[in-house]
Amino acid sequence: MPSQQEKFAIFDPKKIFFQVLDFTGESMRGFCSTLRHPGKLRSRDFFYYFDLCGPKSLPIVLLIELLTGMILGLQAAIQLRKFGTELYVADTLGWSVFKEMGPLMVGIVATGRAGSAFAAELGTMKVNEELSALTTMGISYGRFLVAPKLLAMMLAMPLLTVFGDLAAVAGGGMIAMTFVDLPISVYNARLFEVLNPITFLLGIVKALVFGILITLAGCYMGIEADSDAQGVGRAATSAVVISILLIVLSDALMTQIFSYIGY
Amino acid sequence: MNADKPIIEVRNLTIGYDARIILKDLNFEVAPGEIFGILGGSGCGKSTLMKHLIGLYEPFKGSIGIFGENISQANEAQKRKIMQRFGVAYQGGALFGSMTLAENVGLVLEEYTDLNAEQIRRRVSEKLALVDLAGFENFMPGELSGGMKKRAGLARALALDPKLLFFDEPSAGLDPITSAELDKLILRLRDQEGTTIVVVTHELDSIFTITDRVIMLDKNTQGIAATGNVHKLLSESPDPWVRNFLSREGLKRAEMAK
Ligand SMILES: Nc1ncnc2c1ncn2[C@@H]1O[C@H](COP(=O)(O)OP(=O)(O)OP(=O)(O)O)[C@@H](O)[C@H]1O
Numbered sequence: 046m047p048s049q050q051e052k053f054a055i056f057d058p059k060k061i062f063f064q065v066l067d068f069t070g071e072s073m074r075g076f077c078s079t080l081r082h083p084g085k086l087r088s089r090d091f092f093y094y095f096d097l098c099g100p101k102s103l104p105i106v107l108l109i110e111l112l113t114g115m116i117l118g119l120q121a122a123i124q125l126r127k128f129g130t131e132l133y134v135a136d137t138l139g140w141s142v143f144k145e146m147g148p149l150m151v152g153i154v155a156t157g158r159a160g161s162a163f164a165a166e167l168g169t170m171k172v173n174e175e176l177s178a179l180t181t182m183g184i185s186y187g188r189f190l191v192a193p194k195l196l197a198m199m200l201a202m203p204l205l206t207v208f209g210d211l212a213a214v215a216g217g218g219m220i221a222m223t224f225v226d227l228p229i230s231v232y233n234a235r236l237f238e239v240l241n242p243i244t245f246l247l248g249i250v251k252a253l254v255f256g257i258l259i260t261l262a263g264c265y266m267g268i269e270a271d272s273d274a275q276g277v278g279r280a281a282t283s284a285v286v287i288s289i290l291l292i293v294l295s296d297a298l299m300t301q302i303f304s305y306i307g308y
Numbered sequence: 309m310n311a312d313k314p315i316i317e318v319r320n321l322t323i324g325y326d327a328r329i330i331l332k333d334l335n336f337e338v339a340p341g342e343i344f345g346i347l348g349g350s351g352c353g354k355s356t357l358m359k360h361l362i363g364l365y366e367p368f369k370g371s372i373g374i375f376g377e378n379i380s381q382a383n384e385a386q387k388r389k390i391m392q393r394f395g396v397a398y399q400g401g402a403l404f405g406s407m408t409l410a411e412n413v414g415l416v417l418e419e420y421t422d423l424n425a426e427q428i429r430r431r432v433s434e435k436l437a438l439v440d441l442a443g444f445e446n447f448m449p450g451e452l453s454g455g456m457k458k459r460a461g462l463a464r465a466l467a468l469d470p471k472l473l474f475f476d477e478p479s480a481g482l483d484p485i486t487s488a489e490l491d492k493l494i495l496r497l498r499d500q501e502g503t504t505i506v507v508v509t510h511e512l513d514s515i516f517t518i519t520d521r522v523i524m525l526d527k528n529t530q531g532i533a534a535t536g537n538v539h540k541l542l543s544e545s546p547d548p549w550v551r552n553f554l555s556r557e558g559l560k561r562a563e564m565a566k
């Protein structure tokens with residue numbers, strides 16, 4: 046038995062590279078085909094995933110972002126107090142929330158909620174031979190399985206980020222009012238002074254990219270899961286780990302690009 | 309199609325997973341209108357062979373012709389075309405859990421036909437009635453028993469009236485009566501619709517009732533131990549292993565015939 050060779054086959058990076066390429070291509074084709082024929086989108090699936098990623102994630106996003114805003118506000122106030130410049134707590138907070146922490150926290154929540162759910166769902170479908178059935182029915186998993194999730198996430202993530210940003214700014218505002226004794230009007234005025242719509246939009250773009258990466262990572266791990274219960278468990282775990290890695294990497298890249306174009 | 313031309317033609321086929329060979333140098337063909345059995349002990353590669361025949365995996369070597377087209381060398385688009393022409397009933401049904409039975413069965417009709425909603429609904433009910441599941445249109449797969457799932461999977465495989473049907477373990481996990489009903493249904497499909505059916509099974513009872521011809525796979529040689537009609541193989545095969553494999557049930561039947 047060439048079991049040694051078999052093990053190498055499993056960790057073959059070239060094979061994995063082509064699998065990822067294949068999967069991404071198939072998903073993108075499915076997505077484009079859905080955009081071209083929106084009538085063929087399984088709307089019940091879409092709304093299910095949108096509900097899962099959007100409204101159902103909102104409470105936890107609001108809570109986390111509120112607390113994040115408070116933590117950032119507090120840290121900023123402590124540092125700025127050293128220079129007697131607490132007034133700028135809004136600048137520091139707004140800047141970091143809209144550009145980084147807002148989308149990032151939404152990404153983390155979505156990874157835990159949607160990414161792992163996608164991987165578990167597709168992994169289970171693989172175990173039940175549903176994926177094989179889909180293939181032999183001649184139906185593309187990209188269009189049938191990935192596209193509804195991708196669309197739902199691409200809609201839900203920006204919306205969550207808008208609400209999350211507001212929650213974080215509100216949390217920071219609470220700190221500014223209590224800890225720094227900054228009047229709310231001053232806080233708001235500073236916020237509007239430093240932030241412009243582009244900063245805000247670029248944060249949204251980040252969330253959109255995170256949403257795409259989380260969906261693709263979750264679906265890929267599910268499709269490539271080992272066909273047993275433990276395999277599905279591992280797929281859900283890897284989906285989360287890989288999503289977080291991708292989020293941080295893409296964030297670093299986008300921050301570079303955005304700063305290059307002047308934001 | 310020429311009646312003599314085989315529907316499935318397997319030449320020098322070697323298959324397996326990753327770097328491990330499971331079966332090698334297989335040669336056989338399936339004629340139109342035949343009920344063809346793939347037999348063998350547990351773990352000898354029956355399911356593996358079926359997964360390769362339906363194009364889910366690429367063979368290491370050799371070719372698989374289905375409807376005269378080489379599925380193992382087809383590109384994705386061609387493969388999809390070939391796949392639409394045959395049905396596959398999976399062991400556990402493989403129904404899509406988020407869709408009702410009617411949606412499961414109707415999916416390929418929506419994808420590949422111009423039928424309107426009403427026509428699809430009628431065709432779906434017809435197929436569900438065929439497998440004795442009339443009235444279960446709006447059930448979710450999770451609400452069904454194992455045998456019902458398997459039958460619903462069969463209904464889905466038959467939705468497009470395929471000329472060729474693959475069936476993995478039709479009777480595994482079913483009670484004898486349901487299993488006998490399913491055997492009858494398989495025979496009826498062949499007799500009335502002329503469907504060619506490939507079954508993977510180790511249920512000796514079904515093998516003797518439904519199959520016209522079988523191949524028996526041997527785990528040790530990783531090849532075909534015998535090809536032919538089971539009744540003939542039972543009495544005439546020179547290989548004692550083959551006769552032994554078939555004999556327990558064969559004896560019982562011979563006695564019943566007396
Ligand atoms: N996905 C897979 N990856 C690697 N090896 C596999 C895979 N599926 C099956 N095998 C191996 O292939 C061999 C044949 O398995 P297969 O499922 O084809 O047997 P089978 O004849 O269908 O058995 P059974 O009657 O128990 O269903 C086994 O040794 C099994 O370990």
Ligand SMILES: [Mg+2]
Pocket residue numbers: 354355356
């Ligand atoms: Mg099997």
